[in-house]
Amino acid sequence: MAYNFDLLESIFKKIERGIRLTxxxxxxxxxxxxxxxxxVLELADYKRQQQVGDVVSxxxxxxxxxxxxxxxxxxxxxxxxxxxxKEAYLLTFAxxxxxxxxxxxxxxxxxxxVSGLHPNFDFEFYASLIENIRKIDxxxxxxxxxxxxxxxxxxxxxxxYQKGYQQLKEIGLNSVPGTASEILxxxxxxKICPSKIKTEEWIAAITAAHNVxxxxxxxxxxxxxxxxxxxxxxxxxxxxxxxxxxxxxxxIPLSFMPYNTELYRxxxxxxxxTGREDLLMIAVSRxxxxxxDNIQASWVKYGPKLAQFMLQAGANDLGGTLFNxxxxxxxxxxxxxxxxxxxLQSLIRDLNREPKQRGTIY
Numbered sequence: 003m004a005y006n007f008d009l010l011e012s013i014f015k016k017i018e019r020g021i022r023l024t025x026x027x028x029x030x031x032x033x034x035x036x037x038x039x040x041x042v043l044e045l046a047d048y049k050r051q052q053q054v055g056d057v058v059s060x061x062x063x064x065x066x067x068x069x070x071x072x073x074x075x076x077x078x079x080x081x082x083x084x085x086x087x088k089e090a091y092l093l094t095f096a097x098x099x100x101x102x103x104x105x106x107x108x109x110x111x112x113x114x115x116v117s118g119l120h121p122n123f124d125f126e127f128y129a130s131l132i133e134n135i136r137k138i139d140x141x142x143x144x145x146x147x148x149x150x151x152x153x154x155x156x157x158x159x160x161x162x163y164q165k166g167y168q169q170l171k172e173i174g175l176n177s178v179p180g181t182a183s184e185i186l187x188x189x190x191x192x193k194i195c196p197s198k199i200k201t202e203e204w205i206a207a208i209t210a211a212h213n214v215x216x217x218x219x220x221x222x223x224x225x226x227x228x229x230x231x232x233x234x235x236x237x238x239x240x241x242x243x244x245x246x247x248x249x250x251x252x253x254i255p256l257s258f259m260p261y262n263t264e265l266y267r268x269x270x271x272x273x274x275x276t277g278r279e280d281l282l283m284i285a286v287s288r289x290x291x292x293x294x295d296n297i298q299a300s301w302v303k304y305g306p307k308l309a310q311f312m313l314q315a316g317a318n319d320l321g322g323t324l325f326n327x328x329x330x331x332x333x334x335x336x337x338x339x340x341x342x343x344x345x346l347q348s349l350i351r352d353l354n355r356e357p358k359q360r361g362t363i364y
Contacts, residue, residue, distance in 0.1 A: 046285035046316030058350040059360040063112035063322035064105035072118030076195040080262035115146035125155040136174040149207030150182035163210035178218040212249025220250040225258035225275030252296035288316030
């Protein structure tokens with residue numbers, strides 16, 4: 003089905019003239035089908051080239067999941083378990099050190115530590131973790147302590163988000179994963195993650211991180227119970243925060259992996275996003291988020307081949323090598339836990355683009 007030509011052309015003219023898109027524009031772009039899909043992807047690729055050029059970046063990183071024990075019971079998660087489960091684990095600092103030594107042997111520059119919310123994880127735990135990693139290597143970029151984790155850590159501390167992040171920064175934290183945002187709509191959150199940080203709190207926490215000089219990523223998890231309007235509202239909130247703080251380094255769409263999750267087992271949805279929706283999420287993010295330079299196509303979520311195609315639909319980053327990625331795999335992801343530098347570079351060069359290793363904050 004062809005889209006309304008005049009409506010699409012009016013949006014295209016806005017973009018060509020550098021006029022900021024409205025939420026209504028974004029909603030209409032997400033509805034595009036048929037041959038007009040390729041016109042949207044082409045425009046997003048043009049915007050990418052104008053905004054950041056032909057370099058495609060990647061980072062050498064290692065995922066450090068310290069525990070899978072979590073007090074939350076998010077219905078989209080297949081990684082977490084209860085403390086008494088036979089699958090439960092909790093790494094000691096000695097075990098963390100062993101994993102970091104493996105990472106250092108592979109020239110890893112970033113340690114991303116995101117874990118379950120263990121009932122014993124307080125502020126002192128996160129501070130000690132950062133201090134211990136710093137003793138092992140002072141040069142590693144420590145990317146961790148999401149807004150949800152900080153909320154959990156501060157439950158009995160009497161500290162604000164800003165003071166919490168300030169203290170962690172002084173100890174050695176370098177940047178913050180902008181995860182736990184999922185979909186920034188409390189009605190949807192009440193269904194998929196009722197115990198998780200609310201929208202207003204997430205915004206307050208990530209803004210606090212930016213205010214103390216900690217850059218962060220921004221994410222969206224889509225393809226579950228949300229609709230187009232909720233996706234666009236999420237994008238709009240991210241754009242507003244970036245207008246205020248300038249603290250987001252990149253935007254990372256995360257296509258929901260449904261198959262091992264409670265949402266799927268309950269029959270609340272048949273599957274995740276379609277390929278058309280995945281491509282449009284990358285393209286519309288590039289076109290709507292005019293104040294965020296870097297759009298990541300996660301090869302873990304999309305697979306290397308589709309992620310490569312997304313580099314022609316507005317994306318300019320493939321994410322990381324991701325040693326030890328477990329969370330997506332547990333949810334039913336099929337794309338492995340690691341891609342070598344050579345594999346990433348090959349995907350990039352095949353498009354006649356220039357590969358470049360980056361740091362966490364570009």
